Amino acid sequence: MANEVRGVIARAKGAPVEVTTVVVPAPAPGEALVRVQACGVCHTDLHYRDGGINDDFPFLLGHEAAGVVERVGDGVADVAPGDFVILNWRAVCGQCRACSRGEPWYCFSTFNAQQKMTLADGTALSPALGIGAFAELTLVAAGQCTKVDAAVPAQVAGLLGCGVMAGLGAALNTASVRRGETVAVIGCGGVGDAAILGASFAGARTVIAVDVDDRKLEWARGFGATHTVNAGTGDVVEAIRELTDGFGADVVIDAVGRVETFTQAFYARDLAGRVVLVGVPTPDMKLELPLIDVFGRGGSVKSSWYGDCLPSRDFPMLIDLHRQGRLPLDKFVSETIGLDDVEAAFDKMHRGEVLRSVVTF
Ligand SMILES: NC(=O)c1ccc[n+]([C@@H]2O[C@H](COP(=O)([O-])OP(=O)(O)OC[C@H]3O[C@@H](n4cnc5c(N)ncnc54)[C@H](O)[C@@H]3O)[C@@H](O)[C@H]2O)c1
Ligand SMILES: [Zn+2]
Ligand SMILES: [Zn+2]
Numbered sequence: 001m002a003n004e005v006r007g008v009i010a011r012a013k014g015a016p017v018e019v020t021t022v023v024v025p026a027p028a029p030g031e032a033l034v035r036v037q038a039c040g041v042c043h044t045d046l047h048y049r050d051g052g053i054n055d056d057f058p059f060l061l062g063h064e065a066a067g068v069v070e071r072v073g074d075g076v077a078d079v080a081p082g083d084f085v086i087l088n089w090r091a092v093c094g095q096c097r098a099c100s101r102g103e104p105w106y107c108f109s110t111f112n113a114q115q116k117m118t119l120a121d122g123t124a125l126s127p128a129l130g131i132g133a134f135a136e137l138t139l140v141a142a143g144q145c146t147k148v149d150a151a152v153p154a155q156v157a158g159l160l161g162c163g164v165m166a167g168l169g170a171a172l173n174t175a176s177v178r179r180g181e182t183v184a185v186i187g188c189g190g191v192g193d194a195a196i197l198g199a200s201f202a203g204a205r206t207v208i209a210v211d212v213d214d215r216k217l218e219w220a221r222g223f224g225a226t227h228t229v230n231a232g233t234g235d236v237v238e239a240i241r242e243l244t245d246g247f248g249a250d251v252v253i254d255a256v257g258r259v260e261t262f263t264q265a266f267y268a269r270d271l272a273g274r275v276v277l278v279g280v281p282t283p284d285m286k287l288e289l290p291l292i293d294v295f296g297r298g299g300s301v302k303s304s305w306y307g308d309c310l311p312s313r314d315f316p317m318l319i320d321l322h323r324q325g326r327l328p329l330d331k332f333v334s335e336t337i338g339l340d341d342v343e344a345a346f347d348k349m350h351r352g353e354v355l356r357s358v359v360t361f
Pocket of ligand 1: 042043047163166186188189190191192210213216231257260261278279281305349354355
């Protein structure tokens with residue numbers, strides 16, 4: 001039997017989001033129905049609302065969530081009703097060319113629930129990142145549920161479902177930051193601060209936080225930044241070079257995803273250094289770089305999709321580190337809010353007042 005619950009949808013490009021009735025089907029084979037306990041507001045939800053991802057309106061927003069499995073469809077063995085899970089947008093297929101060569105964190109054939117959640121009039125919803133968790137219940141593929149220790153509050157655990165995992169993974173998985181290295185992170189929102197935390201955790205000697213907002217720079221220090229640079233008041237590339245003996249950083253992570261920040265990242269790294277792009281650009285952005293500089297500076301330029309994480313490997317491990325007091329994930333939660341407050345949370349994100357607003361149920 002289908003369930004009727006409250007959910008936050010984006011009906012049309014740029015229009016304010018609204019809370020409305022969402023119909024959630026019972027789980028079919030391979031699917032899981034999850035009672036959402038917490039879901040963070042990520043910049044990507046705003047990208048969806050503004051039409052920056054695609055035009056498949058209406059969207060059911062929310063994708064950074066944790067909750068408890070309510071029911072599973074036939075053939076689901078890995079999770080069971082009552083399990084506390086973090087939802088992931090990388091249900092690994094096990095069969096595509098990435099999976100078969102042993103790199104499941106790149107899985108090219110991730111999947112979601114087959115059945116559609118709908119509006120009361122039957123209009124199919126597009127769930128953000130195949131999740132749609134600004135709703136009391138959501139329907140996902142069972143592989144999107146990763147069981148973790150239930151002792152961690154849902155508003156903290158859920159953050160690993162997107163932004164915090166993306167940032168931690170950009171430093172730990174994509175850049176493979178090593179002990180003693182110098183790292184700069186451009187953009188200190190939830191994703192950038194998680195990259196700073198990851199770099200610090202990995203033993204980076206120098207961790208430079210770059211943002212246009214002094215309040216964000218202050219918070220970045222709390223996650224392990226050793227130096228800060230306000231991008232609004234000077235030359236970012238020069239500032240990073242000055243803080244790294246004139247050479248540039250071994251690793252520069254762009255957690256904004258704009259042409260100017262990527263260009264800064266490209267030139268602010270040392271010879272043979274690594275650039276990691278974790279911020280998501282919009283389709284209209286075009287990059288122009290002298291090819292001789294791409295060659296001459298050497299090193300690597302990589303994108304970080306979801307922090308190149310493997311949920312089954314990384315979520316339980318990071319939750320353990322948090323429980324041991326070694327990874328202060330709770331510091332990312334600026335406030336807990338209700339379903340009706342998502343639009344206001346977008347405004348606060350815009351004004352730089354929060355790292356993460358988290359909807360709790
Ligand atoms: N790759 C992935 O898998 C993945 C996952 C989640 C989010 N993201 C993306 O990561 C990006 C950051 O997400 P977030 O949730 O941290 O957003 P956010 O809005 O909380 O943070 C962005 C930060 O960048 C700063 N900023 C803006 N322009 C800047 C500039 N020119 N120079 C320096 N700093 C600048 C802002 O002040 C803010 O602190 C977004 O593009 C989001 O879509 C990527
Ligand atoms: Zn695969
Ligand atoms: Zn996200």
